[in-house]
Amino acid sequence: MLKLLDNLEEWLIALLMGGATLLIFVAVIHRYAAGLPIPVVQDWLLALNLSWAQEACIYMFVWMAKFGAAYGVRTGVHVGVDVLINHLPDRARRQCILFGLGAGALFTGVVAAFGASFVWQLAHTDQTSPDMELPMWIVYLAIPCGSGLMCFRFLQVAWNFLRTGELPHHDPTQVAGVEKIPDDILSPGAAAEDNLHPLAPGGKP
Numbered sequence: 001m002l003k004l005l006d007n008l009e010e011w012l013i014a015l016l017m018g019g020a021t022l023l024i025f026v027a028v029i030h031r032y033a034a035g036l037p038i039p040v041v042q043d044w045l046l047a048l049n050l051s052w053a054q055e056a057c058i059y060m061f062v063w064m065a066k067f068g069a070a071y072g073v074r075t076g077v078h079v080g081v082d083v084l085i086n087h088l089p090d091r092a093r094r095q096c097i098l099f100g101l102g103a104g105a106l107f108t109g110v111v112a113a114f115g116a117s118f119v120w121q122l123a124h125t126d127q128t129s130p131d132m133e134l135p136m137w138i139v140y141l142a143i144p145c146g147s148g149l150m151c152f153r154f155l156q157v158a159w160n161f162l163r164t165g166e167l168p169h170h171d172p173t174q175v176a177g178v179e180k181i182p183d184d185i186l187s188p189g190a191a192a193e194d195n196l197h198p199l200a201p202g203g204k205p
Helices: 002-033 041-047 053-075 090-122 136-140 142-164
Strands: none
Touching: 002 041, 002 053, 053 142, 090 136, 090 142, 136 142
16 A cells, blocks of 8 residues: 555656646747747647646646655655764664654644645635636645645654664665665776776776
């Protein structure tokens, strides 16, 4: 079940990011191409109404950011200042980490609860977006959904930390889908010769 949620989260972020990028690219190309004095083509382009593209991209990036924040909690990509905490004794460090995760879960849980209440009230109105005329409660639904998922991720990380004592860690040098090269292969004695830095007979550049 958690694996399904993880995949759904990643696919949603990827689709929103890719869709928003493609949409804004098409809108920019349409804007400049419609100004070219090309018979028939210019009339056809001017007839296409893409005034809603910018608004759609904004909403897509808002949803992407909310779910991306939850993804960041799960994978440990959020920036954290942990220099002091890492120098504490193990017991104190453990308590500080659990307090921070609990505070994050409490904050995002409160935001999700207030966001859900706001969306419920907004759903009983006729308020729509300016260009797409989309019901605004659908747009603001990103707040309770994203914050609720983020709260769950904080609790998930806290539970895993209680069981294993480990936190999710993101290695910026590791690319997803690419296997990490073992350390013994990356040892100084295993450096490969190249055209710019040929190795000396002793194995040193």
